[in-house]
Amino acid sequence: MNRRDVVITGIGIASSLGEGLETHAAALAAGGPPVVDTESFKPYPLHPLAALELDKQIPKKSDQRQMEPWQRLGVYAAGLALDSAGLKEDAEAKSALQVIVAAGGGERDHAVDAAILEGLRGANEPGAFLNERLMGDLRPTLFLAQLSNLLAGNIAIVHGVTGPSRTFMGEEQAGVDAIRTAHARIASGQSDLMLVGGAYNAERRDMLLLFELGGYLHRDDFRPVFERESAPGLITGSAGAFLVLESAERAAARGAKAHAKLKHAGAARSRREAGTVQSALTTLLGGFGPIAGDALAISAATGCSGVTAEEAAAIAATAPTAKRTATGDLVGHGVEAAFPVSVALAAIALSAGQAREAIVTGAGHWRGEGAAHLVQA
């Protein structure tokens, strides 16, 4: 099929630094500093979400109440992206707008879980006890705030986006595949307009628990992503980013400003043996053709052992003189949102004239590798 140019006409981003293009462009230019909370979830440092005026994007309190924080963050960032693309009031466009969301799930009611676990230890009939407590203590609507595809559902309800949506799961790689698939659909002519992104709420012990089970968390103080060899691991951050991707023709026809051109987006799944991440990323980057010497390299690296060094090596081999910036050093690691946030940061840098070309890389903490290539529009 004919490959068409894909441009980014809308960027919505919110993180520990705040919201919007200017805030994040300034952080990119300055290289930080990050906002870190080392106390609230001690011994695990994380980057808490900046206070957002939710009413600006989610006007109805009843909608806000029916969502958990990760959904509110995602709906908020999606709203920013629609505003940025000039599509918020365009009902016709929103009825055709196709959505891909990279989502996890959750969030647990921590107090209910703790009380039930405590009670289960002394229960004579644990099964009946569990049933009784869950029937009595779970809020009926909590389920909807936990369902992965309900971030997309809430984007539809709150922003009136009635085009179809798909939700990808699978930690970091969900974000990579969301961007990859949205790009492929437009490049191949299957779609003209896509809203793609993800959101992650780091301020929850249930997700810290999942990562700590596998030994994937960094402890105590903040340390830059590529300087954690002696104490590897994730420092998670609350962040959400959505992008409006559009065929160049459609964008030009409506006179929309293109922040950047998304030239390539690719994904791989390496076996995770020594050297496989470096090899997978090098192959993906090699497929993008020559990279300018003064390009920007945004890395969604996790800080986890081995894979982070391999990602650095792949960047160094492909773009040795590129200016490397770790997304984690600005806003922390956003798991499903990590790659969309990183692509958004690259697009912001290009839009602000900080670079003419950018590559984005990311190796998931456990599985999956991805890369993207952006140039000025």
Added chain:
Amino acid sequence: MTTHRDAKGRPLVAVTGLGVVTSLGQGKETNWQALTAGKSGIHRIDRFPTEGLKTSIGGTVDFLFDGSFTAPQLSEKLATLAAEEAVGQSGIGTAGDFPGELFMAVPPVEMEWPQKQELAQSIDGAVDYDSLLRAAATHKYSKMHELFVFGGVADHIADRFGTKGSPISLSTACSSGATAIQMGVEAIRRGDTQAALCIGTDGSIHAEALIRFSLLSALSTQNDSPESAAKPFSKNRDGFVMGEGAGALVLEDYDHALARGATILGIVAGCGERGDGFHRTRSSPDGKPAILAMQDALADAGLTPDDVDYINAHGTSTPENDKMEAMSCAAVFGERMPSLPISSNKSMIGHTLTAAGAVEAVISFLTIANGTIPPTINYVNPDPAIALDVVPNEARKAKVKTIISNSFGFGGQNTCLVLTAPPEAA
């Protein structure tokens, strides 16, 4: 070599392998016999205590494990069995080397109560998430991480079957299985891959999952007679019955399949999908998104409503879905609707949730191949407000060349597939 293209100039997407597991049993043959005999796979749940629950029935798959297991483990097992059957029938590639991409509808997973309890057992003093984190930090339970990451099931399937590229784990709620097929179709049409393994799997009936749906009043509470609780389109329908299962399809560029001499089982001719911003769990009362999804699927296939021989309904047996679906079908098919057969597999296997779209697509292709429409069982008290030919209670012989299969889900997900007979039989 001749290249075959559809009406829009795209590669035709052939089906060359099918596999299925439901509460009725493992494999196409077992399921087909039960489905055409009008058997129900719904029974009393004995996997966990149901004391105090409003619903105590389901279509659980109980014949695969002896000991205890988690939802991701059962979901993976179901997917593995369905995929082995599909890949085996297709004869594509070699063992452990599937020459195409993987698209998987998987239930959202999270740490389950037995595993949390296992951690809690090791804690002295009060149990809260901080003490659970301290227990986790011993790294004695590191296998739980891989068990409960969202991408785990698809990663294991990708390893086992040797699929290529980055596997997709997706959810569009109760239309997920259909979305997995749609994504395979799109990838083949783009030329990204010549084959796709598309799977919908769901083995997530545990206490909390059941309670969540129960708290939303979505489930049938007619526990006294499990086999007749799922009664789509009946006047006394009172909710869906949760089911488990998996469906797997090998999709292939038609020319690629012909070139290797594969048997073509059918064509996925069209896909339609629409969002719905009306409500988190309820469909637009006017049925517009469902109507448009069906019309889009037909248009994508280059067909008209008159070409459709049978509708494989979403037919959950909830008051709202069945009414909305009937109304939407009437809008799409007009005067034909009272005489156009529409039946719900869910009357027998329950609602297999994440897997449903894939399981029902597999059954749809069996319907085409066998010239028999599986019935809607438990249809003894017709809803007079819904005048439909639901193929009541007994299977019916019929020449079926073109099927529309509907899937609708929470969060405004509407996905419809147009499935057709192989071209030489058409």
